[in-house]
Amino acid sequence: MSVMLYGLSTCPYCRLTRTYLEENDVEFDSLEVDLLEGSERTDAIATVKEISGGTSFPVVVIDDEVIVGFNKKRIKELLSL
Amino acid sequence: MTPFVDRLGYKFNTDDGFVEEVLVSEIELLDTTGDVYCPCRMRTGDPKEDAKIVCPCIPFYRDQFAGLKKCWCGLFILKEIEDGTDLLGVIEEPQGEIDVPVFRVDDLPDGQIRHVKVGRHDMAVARVGDEFFALSNVCRHAFAPLAEGFMDGYFVMCPWHGWRYDVRDGSTDHPGADVKTFAVSVVDREVRVRVLLK
Numbered sequence: 001m002s003v004m005l006y007g008l009s010t011c012p013y014c015r016l017t018r019t020y021l022e023e024n025d026v027e028f029d030s031l032e033v034d035l036l037e038g039s040e041r042t043d044a045i046a047t048v049k050e051i052s053g054g055t056s057f058p059v060v061v062i063d064d065e066v067i068v069g070f071n072k073k074r075i076k077e078l079l080s081l
Numbered sequence: 082m083t084p085f086v087d088r089l090g091y092k093f094n095t096d097d098g099f100v101e102e103v104l105v106s107e108i109e110l111l112d113t114t115g116d117v118y119c120p121c122r123m124r125t126g127d128p129k130e131d132a133k134i135v136c137p138c139i140p141f142y143r144d145q146f147a148g149l150k151k152c153w154c155g156l157f158i159l160k161e162i163e164d165g166t167d168l169l170g171v172i173e174e175p176q177g178e179i180d181v182p183v184f185r186v187d188d189l190p191d192g193q194i195r196h197v198k199v200g201r202h203d204m205a206v207a208r209v210g211d212e213f214f215a216l217s218n219v220c221r222h223a224f225a226p227l228a229e230g231f232m233d234g235y236f237v238m239c240p241w242h243g244w245r246y247d248v249r250d251g252s253t254d255h256p257g258a259d260v261k262t263f264a265v266s267v268v269d270r271e272v273r274v275r276v277l278l279k
Contacts, residue, residue, distance in 0.1 A: 010106040010120035012099065012154060033123060045123060055123035056153055069153075 001079070003028035006048050006059040009035050013070040014058040020072060024081050033057070082137055089139045090147075090182025090271050091157040094165035103156045107136055121154040144200035144276050147182065148175020161269070180266055180273040187270070189213070194237055194248075196228035199276055204228075204263060206272065207248040209235055213265045214248040215274045221258035 005021065007014030009032045021028050033044045045055065052059045052068045060067040062078045075081070086092065094100050106120035118124060122134040133141040139152055151158040151168050158165040159182070183197045183206060194207040196218055203218040205228035216237075218228050225241035232238075236245045246253045251260040264275040 008121065008123060010110060012102050012106065013121055045125075048123070055125065057121050057123065 001063055002061075003079070004061040005030040006044065006057060006061075007032050008057045011057050017058045017060060017070045017075075020070070020075065024079070026079060026081075086137050086139065086157050087160075088185060088188065089137070089143075090160055090273075091137070091139060091152070092160050094151070094155055094158050094168075095163070096166045099165075100156060103154055119152075119154055140198070142200075143181045143183070143198075144179055144202075144278055145175065147273075148179045148278055160271075176278050178275050179278050180268075180275050182268075182271045182273050184272055185270055186211075186213075186267060186272060189272070192232050194228050194230065194232055196226060197274070199274060200278075202263070202276055204274060205230075205237065205248075206265070206274065207232060207237060209248070213267060213272050215263040215265050216246065216248055216251045217260040217262075219260070220244055220246075221253070221260060222255070227260075 003026055005017060005028055007018065007030060018030065031044055033041065033048065036044055048055060048059050051061060051066050056068055058070060060075060065078055067074050103120060107117045110118045110120060117136045119134045119136055119138055124131045137152065137157060139146055139157065146152050150162055155168060158168060162168065181199050183199065189195055189206065189208045191208055191210055194205050197204045197206050204215045205218040206213060206215045218226050220227055220239040222239065222244050223241055225239050227237055227239060227246065229240040230237045235247055235249055237248055238245050244253055244255060246260060251262040253259055266273045
C-alpha cells in the first residue's frame, strides 16, 4: 500500500496529518509543495490540481484514493488503523 | 478580523493554541508574500485567483464552510459552535442541504434587495418587513442582475426592462421565465439561505 502526503510547510492540518501517520507507524512519502522550487514546484502543483481538483492541503493519496484535508476517519478506514 | 467575520456568521476558533499556530503561519506568509494568505492553500500566481485565498476567505467558500462549520484551516468556526477543538481533526466534505449564513438581519433594511454569492449560486436576497426571500439574481429576459432592481412590496422589478418577479416564489408574468428560489431562515438574527451541496 503506497501512501503519499502533499502538504504545505505553513499548514497546521498538514502537520496534524503527518503526526497522525507517524504516530500510527504508517510508512509514507511526503512533499512540502511550497518549499519546492522551479519545475519541481510547478510539477507538484500541477499534480495536486490534477488529483484533487484544487490547491487545498493536505492531500493524502492512499493507493488510488485521494483525500483532501485531514480526514482522520477516511485515512483510518483506508489503512485499517 | 473579528467584526468582519462576525458579519459573515463566524468567530475565532475557541482553541487558542490552534488560533495562535495559524496566525503565526499567516504572519510568516505576510512577511514573505505581502498578504495574509490561507496557510493551507497554495497561491497560483494569478492575482485574481489568489485574492480568493486571502484570510478570511469565507465569502468565496460560504457553502463549503457552512457545511464544515468552519473555514478550511479552522481559524474561524460558525458562531453557534461552542467548542472548536472538536472540529480540528474533521474535514469531511459536506453534502446535502446546507443553511449558509449570508448577513445579519440589520444589514438589509426593509424594502431592499442585495446580491449574495453562495458557492456557484448568484442570489438576490430581499427583505419585506421581517421576512427574507432569496431568488436567482439573473433576470431570464436579458440576464440583468435583479439585486440592482427596485422593490415594490413582494415584487422586484428588473433594473433593465422592468420585468416583475414575485420574490416569494420567483414567478413572473412571462411564461416559462420564472427564476429559482432558495429557502431562507433567520437564526439568532442571521439570515441563512439553503443550498444543495453535491
